[in-house]
Amino acid sequence: xxxxxxxxxxxxxxxxxxxxxxxxxxxxxxxxxxxxxxxxxxxxxxxxxxxxxxxxxxxxxxxxxxxxxxxxxxxxxxxxxxxxxxxxxxxxxx
Amino acid sequence: xxxxxxxxxxxxxxxxxxxxxxxxxxxxxxxxxxxxxxxxxxxxxxxxxxxxxxxxxxxxxxxxxxxxxxxxxxxxxxxxxxxxxxxxxxxxxxxxxxxxxxxxxxxxxxxxxxxxxxxxxxxxxxxxxxxxxxxxxxxxxxxxxxxxxxxxxxxxxxxxxxxxxxxxxxxxxxxxx
Numbered sequence: 001x002x003x004x005x006x007x008x009x010x011x012x013x014x015x016x017x018x019x020x021x022x023x024x025x026x027x028x029x030x031x032x033x034x035x036x037x038x039x040x041x042x043x044x045x046x047x048x049x050x051x052x053x054x055x056x057x058x059x060x061x062x063x064x065x066x067x068x069x070x071x072x073x074x075x076x077x078x079x080x081x082x083x084x085x086x087x088x089x090x091x092x093x094x
Numbered sequence: 095x096x097x098x099x100x101x102x103x104x105x106x107x108x109x110x111x112x113x114x115x116x117x118x119x120x121x122x123x124x125x126x127x128x129x130x131x132x133x134x135x136x137x138x139x140x141x142x143x144x145x146x147x148x149x150x151x152x153x154x155x156x157x158x159x160x161x162x163x164x165x166x167x168x169x170x171x172x173x174x175x176x177x178x179x180x181x182x183x184x185x186x187x188x189x190x191x192x193x194x195x196x197x198x199x200x201x202x203x204x205x206x207x208x209x210x211x212x213x214x215x216x217x218x219x220x221x222x223x224x225x226x227x228x229x230x231x232x233x234x235x236x237x238x239x240x241x242x243x244x245x246x247x248x249x250x251x252x253x254x255x256x257x258x259x260x261x262x263x264x265x266x267x268x269x270x271x
Contacts, residue, residue: 060223
């Protein structure tokens with residue numbers, strides 16, 4: 001890789017990392033922890049998930065009933081991940 | 095390249111319990127913490143233990159080819175989609191919980207409030223749990239099988255030959271480390 005004339009200076013990278021971290025931390029300063037502004041839906045789930053879905057586990061009720069479409073997307077992501085692994089390792093697997 | 099007799103015996107002892115525990119997590123997903131993703135990952139851990147403990151080419155490739163895991167994974171995803179589409183046909187919408195409190199499969203009347211819970215409740219949620227469990231188990235096992243195929247693996251005979259050579263060398267030098 002001699003023809004690669006691009007060099008990375010460590011000091012420049014360090015300054016860049018610190019700068020980006022500070023920029024990303026800037027919005028977090030104004031947040032008030034432990035007091036989310038929107039809290040009407042979670043109380044609704046706690047009150048009504050057992051009567052509406054029949055599941056005693058509220059997390060499962062949300063994941064598989066209220067947000068079932070999202071779970072379908074997660075399963076699809078896993079499927080695509082396996083496809084990618086099969087593509088990368090196909091030459092090793094005779 | 096093997097794990098030795100102690101590791102193999104421990105793996106043989108542990109694998110059925112790992113499978114049973116994963117199946118418990120999947121089937122009780124609507125009652126206790128856990129669910130399809132977690133239980134499927136636990137079952138895939140058992141498959142990983144088999145792969146580590148035994149000789150990959152001797153044990154797995156002969157009896158369980160990697161295509162069967164891909165088939166299992168696709169079957170899980172298809173079960174999920176078909177259950178969701180059945181809600182569209184039998185009731186009002188995609189993924190509608192039409193089995194809940196219907197008296198049929200997983201449709202026992204639910205005792206509301208604080209109670210131990212009944213396994214055959216919650217409608218399509220256990221079905222979707224099983225679908226996701228099958229899919230995650232197949233997906234993680236297929237990934238493991240694909241990655242194990244990249245390893246250079248020796249057979250039992252080669253390992254024994256190498257071990258005997260090492261023992262002879264140690265005997266010649268007159269001692270062990």
